[in-house]
Amino acid sequence: MQRIPIIAGNWKMHKTTDEGREFAHAVRSLAPEGKVDTVICAPFTSLDVLVQELQEYPVAVGAQNMHWEESGAYTGEISPGMLTNLGVQYVIIGHSERREYFAETDETVNKKTKAAFAHKLIPIVCVGENLEQREGGKTKEWVREQVLRAVEGLSSEQAKQLIIAYEPIWAIGTGKSSSAEDAQDVISFIRSTVEDAFDAQVAAQVRIQYGGSVKPDNIATYMEQPDIDGALVGGASLTPESFLQLLEGALGGKK
Ligand code: 13P
Secondary structure (H helix, E strand, C coil), X not given: CCCCCEEEEXXXXXXXXXXXXXXXXXXXXXXXXXXXXXXXXXCHHHHHHHHHHHCCCCCEEEECCCCCCCCCCCCCCCCHHHHHHHCCCEEEEXXXXXXXXXXXXXXXXXXXXXXXXXXXXXXXXXXXXCHHXXXXXXXXXXXXXXHHHHHCCCCHXXXXXXXXXXXXXXXXXXXXXXXXXXXXXXXXXXXXXXXXXXXXXXXXXXXXXXXCCCCCCCHHHHHCCCCCCEEXXXXXXXXXXXXXXXXXXXXXXXX
16 A cells, blocks of 8 residues: 655744745745645644645645634634635644643544544644653553544544654654654554554555654654654744755655
8 A cells, every 4th residue: 555655844833924925935846746745734824825825836734723613602713614714634633732731632632533524624633652651661552542532433434534643742842753663663553553443444544644853864764664654843844944855855765
């Protein structure tokens, strides 16, 4: 099963709308076409301008969160339909920063994942252990539970389109990336967890990214691994030069 690699930048709470526009202008004609799916997940305030500026180029736009309801009295929230109406195609769900600082739970992650599919948005569902869990040998148990809870109630057709990002919390923004072999080990385990939840066909199609201190100079080592289909990148996605180098590096690793 040939899976198309997917590289997604997660800008987190960075860049004004004007800075987002400048970034789009700098990368759009240089992004490689076809061999790798490319996504920029930006703050809500930059989504519209990014969709407009990138619509004829091979770079898709994603949000970093959303509510699961279609509308209602939820001050400060954004609904799935608001995103699709802008032309947004992807949405990050359950990033560890949202779980840690904004009370995101496995239950809300599941609701949001189902809502994303109901609105034809592709969810990038984040899972990953903290340092204590890693050192206590609990990584797989923890990640398995997060994956199973996230995919509850999805159809096989939906699950095939799902993107899972394995992001060990201790590797995020720390410069201490997981070794490619360790990431492969957990990601192949996540794939077998998807097989348990659905079947071998779904497991063969679901795309699983690694995230956590991915840089232009280490991305190829992850991409060389058989089960790693791409990366979710924070810091190194913030400058056009580094973002384009990530795309090049990703292609190098999957030759
Ligand atoms: P860094 O690439 O900055 O470590 O962030 C990873 C991340 O959290 C992407 O979602």
